[in-house]
Amino acid sequence: MDKTEKRISLYSSLLIGLLxxxxxxxxxxxxxxxxxxxxxxxxxxxLQVAFNVGFCYFLFYLNLRDANAGLTVESAKTQAGRYLFxxxxxxxxxxxxxxxxxQLFMSDQPRGIYWTGYLSRFFLSxxxxxxxxxxxxxxxxxKQKDKENNLLKTAYLEAELxxxxxxxxxxxxxxxxxxxxxxxxEDPQMAQHFINHLSKIFRYALAGQNDHLVVVAEELTMIKSxxxxxxxxxxxxxxxxxxxEKHYLNYTLPHLTLxxxxxxxxxxxxASITKPLKVYIYTxxxxxxxxxxxxEIAEPENSTGIGLAxxxxxxxxxMHKEIEIEKTKDSFIVKLPLKK
Numbered sequence: 001m002d003k004t005e006k007r008i009s010l011y012s013s014l015l016i017g018l019l020x021x022x023x024x025x026x027x028x029x030x031x032x033x034x035x036x037x038x039x040x041x042x043x044x045x046x047l048q049v050a051f052n053v054g055f056c057y058f059l060f061y062l063n064l065r066d067a068n069a070g071l072t073v074e075s076a077k078t079q080a081g082r083y084l085f086x087x088x089x090x091x092x093x094x095x096x097x098x099x100x101x102x103q104l105f106m107s108d109q110p111r112g113i114y115w116t117g118y119l120s121r122f123f124l125s126x127x128x129x130x131x132x133x134x135x136x137x138x139x140x141x142x143k144q145k146d147k148e149n150n151l152l153k154t155a156y157l158e159a160e161l162x163x164x165x166x167x168x169x170x171x172x173x174x175x176x177x178x179x180x181x182x183x184x185x186e187d188p189q190m191a192q193h194f195i196n197h198l199s200k201i202f203r204y205a206l207a208g209q210n211d212h213l214v215v216v217a218e219e220l221t222m223i224k225s226x227x228x229x230x231x232x233x234x235x236x237x238x239x240x241x242x243x244x245e246k247h248y249l250n251y252t253l254p255h256l257t258l259x260x261x262x263x264x265x266x267x268x269x270x271a272s273i274t275k276p277l278k279v280y281i282y283t284x285x286x287x288x289x290x291x292x293x294x295x296e297i298a299e300p301e302n303s304t305g306i307g308l309a310x311x312x313x314x315x316x317x318x319m320h321k322e323i324e325i326e327k328t329k330d331s332f333i334v335k336l337p338l339k340k
Contacts, residue, residue, distance in 0.1 A: 001064045005136055009060035016128050017053035020121045021045060044105045051097040052125050058093075059086065059129045064136060086126070094122040148317050152212065155314045156255075183232070194232055197225035205256065212318055216288065216338065217249040223258045223281070230266060237271035243282040251286075251338040254314045258290065261334055264307070265292040287324075288336040294329070308334070 001009065063086070098118040183191040204222040220242060227240045240262070262279060269292065271277035279292045312323050315337065324335035 001061070005064055008132070008136060009057055009064065012129070012132050013053045013056035013060065016056050016125050017049045019128075020052050020125050021049045041105060044101065047101060047104070048121075051093075051101070052121060055093045055097070055122060056125050056129045059089070059126060060133060062086075062089070063133045086130075090122055090126050094119050097122075151313070152317050155310060155317065156212070180232075194228070197228040200225040201229070201259075212255065213252040213339070214255045215249065216244060216251050216253060219253065219255075219258050220244065220249075220281075223262065226259055226262060230262065234266070234271045234277065236273050237276045238266070239276050239278045241278070241280050243280070244288070245283055248283045248288070248338065251340055253288065253336055253338055254311075254318050257311065257336060260307070260311060261290045265290075265332070268297065269293070269295040270297045271295070283338075284335070286338050286340075288338055289333060290336065291331055291333045294327070294332050 063082075098115060101118075102114065180191055180194055183194055201222065204218075204225075223240075223242075227238075230238045230240075258281070265277065265279055269277050275295060277292060277295065279290065281288065281290050283289070308323070308325065315321060315323050319337050319339055321337040323337070326333040326335070
């Protein structure tokens, strides 16, 4: 619990405790229905209020002490266990406090009326406390959602700007224009093909600014265009193979996931006709796997800000899971969790 939740819990416990014991103030003058069943005793009343306040605050503490309570989806078994624990706590507290009070003040109330009243007060106290606990948990969820939205906006802003920087980077443009100039001289029709794929990449990056999650099929369509640009750059030294089962095409993942991985592979690995850079994209369970053969170069190109850390942050926020990275002697593997 943070400081605000502690204050809310304390004030709410005091209010509930006083509210539950307020009928007994009616016996102060020795008149009324309450006075026929209970003689006013200030010490006993203070003790009873203290029991109710302590019980309520203990409920608040047990249900709110975990900072992640209310932020994750609980299983039915976990929920049932929590409700059972609170019910047991209610009965034990009621019996213990009732016995202590009856022994200290030797109440002359009939046993049935005494325990019915005690159980009713504790049950209503637990009910009011439970309602307030639920409100506090909803407040937590709202705060967490606002926090995640802010983080998401930041992560996406970095991703979008990073992609635009990459495509406007002089080195990127130099390679693209160099390839394009050669194609124009040799094959004007192929040059149109090159420009068409380049425009598709820009269009996908800009059109998806408001889409946090996209289906796998859309990412693969964009990657086909990006593959053509890499093939123009590396010619026969780059190969991309995809093997995605059909039912995974409607699964979702964060927008602009695959392009940074292919670009990183191209940056950090050498590629030649005899030793081409090979990238494989396939599914494994509920994961999409991006794997490339490892041919690291001594001085890779400067990073542009779209890295694995940024990608992992977006997955953690949107998918509530992190990407898995494996590096072996011969390959570099990134596993991306998918959402149905």
